[in-house]
Amino acid sequence: MPPQLRLNAVAFVSPQNHPILIRTFVQGQDELKYHYIAHTSLDVVDERITTAIASKSTECYLNLLYTMEDVAVYGYMTPLKVKIIIALALTDAVVRDADVLTIFRALHTAYRQSVANPFLRLNAPIDGYNDHAVLLAAGSPKWKAFRKRVDDIGKAVGAVAVSG
Secondary structure, X not given: XXXXXXXXXXXXXXXXXXXXXXXXXXXXXOHHXXXXXXXXXXXXXXXXXXXXXXXOOOOOEEEEEEEEOOEEEEEEEOOOOOEEEEEEEOOOOOOOHHHHHHHHHHHHHHHHHHHOOHHHHOOOOOOOOOOHHHHOOOOOHHHHXXXXXXXXXXXXXXXXXXXX
């Protein structure tokens, strides 16, 4: 039986690099650590995007971005330039790209389903229409279903939601 991945955190970042949602799944850890990981990952993501554009790649999966202390950080960018960053617990086992890609596709689907709800755009200012962070105030009760979908994905991967 393959080793189970342990998801420590998930971050959704808008095309303008504003955090949309940062969800942690580790008890007793500082949530600020995962905010830091999400923001430091953006530099690596920008480098990968520049490289992908130069090579004319259309791949959304950005592979392993870096490792830090006890986490391995992976990146994914949707076609609408929303960045999804996950932090997996470091283990001695081999992490297959197919497993990580499955997690990213599930998270992307959860985000896409939430953004596709036309009723959530009613209170969004017209000036900020292209900024997904304005549309997706993840702390808003309207986005409870999105947070629940992310938590469900975290539980399926083997994590237990503890903060948001």
